[in-house]
Amino acid sequence: MSVDLVTDQQREEFAASLHGELILPTDAEYDDARAIWNGMIDKHPALIARCRGVADVVSAITFARENDLLVAIRGGGHNVAGTALCDDGLVIDLSEMRSVRVDPDRRTAWVQAGATWADVDRETQLFGLAAPGGVVSETGVAGLTLGGGLGHLRRKYGLSCDNLRAVELVTADGEFVTASADTNPDLFWALRGGGGNFGVVTGFEFDLHPVGPEVASCLVFYDAKDPAGILEAYREYTERAPEEVSTVAFAGVLPDEELFPDAVDVPKIGIIGCYAGPAEAGVEALAPLREFGEPLADFSDVVSYADFQQVLDEDYPDGMRYYWKSLYLDGLSDSAIERIASWADAAPSPLSTVDIWHLGGAITDIDVSESAFAGRHAPFLLGIEANWEDPDTDDENVAWVRDFIDDMQEFSDGSVYLNFPGFFEEGDEMMETTFGSAYERLVRVKDEYDPTNLFRVNQNIKPSM
Numbered sequence: 001m002s003v004d005l006v007t008d009q010q011r012e013e014f015a016a017s018l019h020g021e022l023i024l025p026t027d028a029e030y031d032d033a034r035a036i037w038n039g040m041i042d043k044h045p046a047l048i049a050r051c052r053g054v055a056d057v058v059s060a061i062t063f064a065r066e067n068d069l070l071v072a073i074r075g076g077g078h079n080v081a082g083t084a085l086c087d088d089g090l091v092i093d094l095s096e097m098r099s100v101r102v103d104p105d106r107r108t109a110w111v112q113a114g115a116t117w118a119d120v121d122r123e124t125q126l127f128g129l130a131a132p133g134g135v136v137s138e139t140g141v142a143g144l145t146l147g148g149g150l151g152h153l154r155r156k157y158g159l160s161c162d163n164l165r166a167v168e169l170v171t172a173d174g175e176f177v178t179a180s181a182d183t184n185p186d187l188f189w190a191l192r193g194g195g196g197n198f199g200v201v202t203g204f205e206f207d208l209h210p211v212g213p214e215v216a217s218c219l220v221f222y223d224a225k226d227p228a229g230i231l232e233a234y235r236e237y238t239e240r241a242p243e244e245v246s247t248v249a250f251a252g253v254l255p256d257e258e259l260f261p262d263a264v265d266v267p268k269i270g271i272i273g274c275y276a277g278p279a280e281a282g283v284e285a286l287a288p289l290r291e292f293g294e295p296l297a298d299f300s301d302v303v304s305y306a307d308f309q310q311v312l313d314e315d316y317p318d319g320m321r322y323y324w325k326s327l328y329l330d331g332l333s334d335s336a337i338e339r340i341a342s343w344a345d346a347a348p349s350p351l352s353t354v355d356i357w358h359l360g361g362a363i364t365d366i367d368v369s370e371s372a373f374a375g376r377h378a379p380f381l382l383g384i385e386a387n388w389e390d391p392d393t394d395d396e397n398v399a400w401v402r403d404f405i406d407d408m409q410e411f412s413d414g415s416v417y418l419n420f421p422g423f424f425e426e427g428d429e430m431m432e433t434t435f436g437s438a439y440e441r442l443v444r445v446k447d448e449y450d451p452t453n454l455f456r457v458n459q460n461i462k463p464s465m
Contacts, residue, residue, distance in 0.1 A: 006067050011047070017059040020052040020096060033093070034085060036074070037138075039319040040394070041082030045072065048091045054168075054176060054202050060092045061200060062174045065454060072457040073200055076116050076140015080324045081421050083143075083196070086457050092200055094142070102127060107208040108165060113142040113201045117151075120206075121306045130211035130305060132157045135248070135272075137310045142201055147418035147459075148193045148373045150381070152309065153211065155246040155361025156276035161192035161373055162366055163207045169199035172454040176202075190445040193373025194435075195418055196458045197442070198449045209276075212305030216275040216282025219299040219311065220290050221260070224251060224267040227341035228334070231356070233292045234271065235332045238379075243361035245285055247273030251341070253350035263296050267345060274308055316387070320351075323386045323398050325405050326420035327412045328378035332356065336411045340382070343404045348396045349388035354404075357381040372442060374415050374434045382408060383420050421459050431459055 015022035023033045024047065033048045046069070049060040064071045070089025077084045077095060085091060094114035101110045104127040111120055117133035120141060124130050132153040134144045141160075144151075149160020157163065166180040167188065177199070179188035190198055222230050234249045241247070251269045260266070271289050275282025279302045290298055316322075329336060344354040360379055368376050375381065384404050386397040401422070415434040422430075432439050439461070446453075446463045453463050 006046070006069075010067065014047075014049075014059065014063045017063075018049060018051070018056050020050040020056050023048040023050065034091070035319075036077040036082065036084050037316075037318050038080055038082055038322045040321045040323065041085055043082070043085040043087045045086055045091045046088050048093050050093045050096055052096055054170065057092060057094070057170045057200050057202055058174045058176065060090065061170055061172065061454070064090045064092075065172065065174070070457065071454055073196055073455070075113050075142035076138070078116075078136075078139045079143045080322050080419070081423055081459070083458050094200075094202070097202065100124075102129070102208070104129065109206050109208055111141050111204045111206060113203060115141045117141060117144070117309065121309050124208055125212055125304075125306050128210055128212055129208035131206040131208055132160050132163055133309070134160075135309075136312050136316055138313055138316075141204065143196070144419060145204060146191060146193075146195050146201065148375065150357060150359075150417065150419075152246050152274050153209070153276050154363055155241075155243045155358070157209050158362040158366065159193075159373060160206075161371060162362070164188075164192060165205040165207060167191050167201055167205075168203040169201040171199045172450040172452065186441075186445050187449060189370070190372050190442055192371035193418070194442050194445070194461065197446055197455055197461045199455065211276060214279050214302050215305045215308060216279045216286055217301060217303050217308045217311075218247065218271055218273045218286040218289050221254070221268050221270045221296045221298070222293050223263065223296055224269045224341075224344075226293075227251060227267075227269055227344065228337050230269045230292050231332070231337045231341065232334070234289075234356070235337070237288055238332075238358045241358070242285055244275050244277040244282070245273060246276070246358065246361070247271055247289065248355050248357050250353045250355045251344040252347065252353035254353070255350045259297055265350070266296070268296060272311070274305075321388050321391065321394065321397070323401055323422065324420040325384050325401050325422045326417040327382045327405055327408055328375050328415050328417070329380040329382050329408075329411050330378065330413065331411070332380055333411070336408070339408060339411075343384075343400075343407065346400065347386070348393060348400055349386060351387040351389070352397070352400075353385045353387070355381075355383035355385060357383060368438075372435065372438060374436070374438065375417055378415075381417055382412075383417070418459055431461060
C-alpha cells in the first residue's frame with residue numbers, strides 16, 4: 001500500500017498505539033524532527049515515530065510492514081550517508097531512547113540505541129571506565145557500532161563491535177530477540193560489522209575497560225610544505241608504536257583564525273591520538289609525534305578522557321555539508337603517500353580533510369571469522385572527508401572524493417569502512433567487495449531475519465528471495 005493510501009484513521013490508530021509521538025508533515029515540529037547532522041540530506045518522510053521504548057518500535061515496524069511503507073531508522077542521526085531519513089516513508093526515531101546503565105562491578109554498560117557516545121562517556125567515566133566509541137562524542141552509538149566502530153581506544157581495546165556482549169533488537173516480523181555469542185550467534189556475528197540490515201536494534205551491552213579519568217593526548221599541527229616527509233615520519237612511528245597508542249594523521253587547510261592566527265590559509269598536517277594507559281607513560285610514548293619538525297601549533301596535553309572525546313565535535317557542526325568515502329590500505333608506501341598528498345592539495349573546500357587511521361593492535365586479535373567486520377586485515381584506513389558549506393559546490397566536492405577513491409584503488413583490495421561509505425545508494429558492488437566470502441553468510445542471516453528487505457535504507461545486504 002502506498003503512503004497516500006494510509007488513511008487518517010490508520011494514522012490515528014498508529015499514533016494511539018505509541019507511548020511516544022507521531023509527527024506528520026503538517027506538524028509545527030516536523031522540519032526540526034526531519035533535520036539531521038548532514039546538511040546534504042534533505043528528505044521528507046511521511047511519518048516520524050518518536051519511540052520511547054521497545055513496544056513503540058514493535059508498533060512502528062508492524063505498521064510499516066502492514067502498510068508496505070519504506071522504513072528508515074534514526075539513532076543519533078549522525079550517519080554521514082543519511083540513512084536516518086527516507087522520502088515518503090516512515091522514520092523509526094530512537095533519539096529519545098538514550099538511557100545508559102553501568103554495572104561497575106561487572107564492568108559492563110547497557111546502552112539504549114538512541115544514545116550518543118557523549119551519553120556513554122558521561123556515565124562510564126564516573127567509574128573510571130570506558131567503552132571504545134568513536135572520535136566525535138555526538139556520534140550515535142548504534143550506527144557506529146553496527147558498522148564496526150573505530151575510535152581513540154581501538155588499538156588497545158578493539159572496535160566498538162568487538163566489545164559487545166549482547167544486542168537486543170526487533171525483527172521485521174515485530175519479534176523481540178536477543179543476540180549474543182550463546183543466543184542467536186549467527187545474528188550476533190552479523191550485527192558486529194554488518195550494519196543495520198537485520199532489525200531495529202533497541203539496546204547494546206558493552207564490556208568496559210579502565211580508562212581515565214585522565215589520558216595523555218596528542219594534537220599537533222605542522223605546515224604541509226613537505227607533506228611526504230611528515231607522513232613518512234608518521235609511517236615510521238606507527239611501525240613501532242605500542243598498542244596503547246591510537247592515532248590519526250590528517251591533511252587539510254583547516255582555516256581556524258583562533259588556532260592558527262598566523263597560518264590560517266596554510267595547508268597543514270595534523271596528528272591526533274591518545275594513550276590508553278597511565279598518563280605518564282603516554283606522554284613519553286606520544287612525544288615523537290611532536291618532533292617531526294617545528295609545529296605550527298601543539299595542543300598535546302594530559303586531559304580528561306571525556307574532554308578528549310569532544311575535541312573534534314566543533315569541527316563537524318550540524319547542518320554543514322558532508323560527503324565521505326573510505327578505503328582500507330594495504331600499506332603506506334612512498335607512492336601512496338605521494339598520491340595522498342597530491343589529492344589533499346586538490347581539495348575544493350578548505351574545510352575538507354584526508355585522514356590516515358593507524359589500525360592493527362587489538363583489532364587483529366579477533367579472527368576474521370568471529371564477526372562480520374571486514375577491515376581487520378588492513379594496517380591503515382584512508383578516510384576522505386569532503387566538508388563544505390555552499391550548496392552550489394556540491395558537485396565538485398563529491399567529484400573530488402570519488403575521483404580520489406578511484407585513484408587509490410591500486411593500494412587497496414577495494415574494501416571500505418561501512419561508516420564512511422559515500423551515499424547509501426552507492427552500495428551494491430561495494431558491499432560484496434568489502435565482505436568477500438563473508439557476504440554469502442550475511443545474506444543467509446538477512447534471509448532469516450528480514451527476507452522482504454524491509455530494512456533497506458542502509459548499506460544494504462539484499463536477501464536472496
